[in-house]
Amino acid sequence: MILRMLARAARLAARIALAWVAIGSTLTASNPAAALAPDLPRENAVPGGVKILRLDVTGSALPYVDAEGHRALVLQDSPTWVAVFGIPLAAPLGLHQVVVHAANGRQEIEYSVGNKQYASQSLKVAPRQVDLSAADLARFKAERIRIDQALSHWTELAPESLRMSQPVPGPRSSSFGSRRIFNGQSRNPHSGMDIAAPSGTPVLTPIAGTVVDTGEYFFDGNTVFVDHGRGLISMYCHLSAIDVKPGQRIAAGSRIGAVGMTGRATGPHLHWGLVLNRAWVDPELFLP
Ligand SMILES: [Zn+2]
Numbered sequence: 001m002i003l004r005m006l007a008r009a010a011r012l013a014a015r016i017a018l019a020w021v022a023i024g025s026t027l028t029a030s031n032p033a034a035a036l037a038p039d040l041p042r043e044n045a046v047p048g049g050v051k052i053l054r055l056d057v058t059g060s061a062l063p064y065v066d067a068e069g070h071r072a073l074v075l076q077d078s079p080t081w082v083a084v085f086g087i088p089l090a091a092p093l094g095l096h097q098v099v100v101h102a103a104n105g106r107q108e109i110e111y112s113v114g115n116k117q118y119a120s121q122s123l124k125v126a127p128r129q130v131d132l133s134a135a136d137l138a139r140f141k142a143e144r145i146r147i148d149q150a151l152s153h154w155t156e157l158a159p160e161s162l163r164m165s166q167p168v169p170g171p172r173s174s175s176f177g178s179r180r181i182f183n184g185q186s187r188n189p190h191s192g193m194d195i196a197a198p199s200g201t202p203v204l205t206p207i208a209g210t211v212v213d214t215g216e217y218f219f220d221g222n223t224v225f226v227d228h229g230r231g232l233i234s235m236y237c238h239l240s241a242i243d244v245k246p247g248q249r250i251a252a253g254s255r256i257g258a259v260g261m262t263g264r265a266t267g268p269h270l271h272w273g274l275v276l277n278r279a280w281v282d283p284e285l286f287l288p
Contacts (some may be wrong), residue, residue: 009224031074038075039163040084041285042050042211046116048089048177049120050276050285053109055081062156070277072098075158075228084162086279087113089189090178118177118189129184129219129264136218143217148226150213151233151275156259159228160252164206164286166258168270169183170197182264191280192235192273199240199268201259209234211256220271221263224256235273239267 033208043052057063058079065072065084074083083098100107132140166172173194180187187268209226212233216222223238240260244250274283 014282018213019058021106035229038055038077038082039161040082041162042076044116044282044285045087046114046282047087047091047093047113049087050118050281051083051085051087051111051113051208053083053098053111055083055102055109056107057081057100057102057104059103061103063100065098065100067098067277068096069277070152070279071154071231072277073159073232075162075230084232084276086276086281088279089191091279097253116177118179119175120179120181121175121190122181122184123180123266125264125266128188130185132218140218141213146213146215147217147220147225151235151278152234152281153212153225154231155210155227155272157227157229157231159232160208162232162286163288164283166195166197167203167206167272168197168201168288170195170201170270172196174284176284192271193238193283195270197259197270199258199260201270202255203236203239203257203270205234205250205256207252209250211244211246211250214242214244215247217263219264222257222260223263226256228248231275231277233275235271235275237271237273238262238269240268 027229040052041050043271045051063074063081065074065083068088072083072085091113093115095110096113097108097110176189176193178190182192183214205226207228209228212225212227214224222242224242225235226234234238238261239257241258259268260271272283274281
């Protein structure tokens with residue numbers, strides 16, 4: 001008898017607890033201030049831009065989202081998840097889709113990629129930096145493999161924020177995505193943001209991360225790659241000094257090097273690149 005009463009009391013307690021959970025989640029859903037939205041970049045669904053999709057996925061297991069051919073960054077925005085992914089500069093316009101693999105099954109979500117007209121930019125550099133010698137071409141090809149490896153790094157930990165400040169103060173060009181013509185010859189579009197600053201100006205990482213690789217490259221000069229988690233990688237080029245080592249964990253605001261003009265550069269500046277799911281995206285979307 002006592003056992004039966006205890007069991008009834010336990011069932012009643014469980015029902016009350018469930019009711020409280022229901023009230024709790026209703027309150028959270030109807031009160032936007034209660035749901036702490038992650039710090040997201042601005043959305044611009046164009047080649048070189050960022051698309052943000054709210055997923056019909058709940059629970060704490062990290063969903064696997066395939067966007068533009070690679071694993072996308074996802075963030076928990078309780079009770080659901082949000083995918084934040086890059087659209088490659090070479091992406092065709094029109095309908096695209098992501099594939100979501102989660103505990104509740106597989107979903108396909110369609111989204112549309114709009115047009116953005118990027119300007120064209122003519123630059124004059126040393127002839128050997130446009131018409132590569134056989135030795136320089138071989139060097140460049142080997143470096144490309146190493147750079148691709150750094151950019152495809154994946155760590156499970158989420159970035160601490162997707163809102164950033166400039167890694168160096170100074171005027172920034174809006175030349176991301178512009179078609180580049182070096183000494184009259186067409187080359188790949190510009191895949192980052194250039195910030196003009198005197199040689200020696202400290203370069204600070206905007207958010208925490210792990211240094212994936214450092215090196216001295218033919219075009220990019222002295223370069224540092226930082227992995228911020230879930231496919232968000234940043235790249236800092238043309239440095240006059242590198243102050244970090246691969247494997248090093250760095251906090252937001254850490255000095256990683258100094259501005260310079262190593263590699264193919266027409267003057268001292270920082271080239272700042274940001275990659276999401278291996279696509280170069282416009283860093284401007286992450287700034288205030
Ligand atoms: Zn640049």
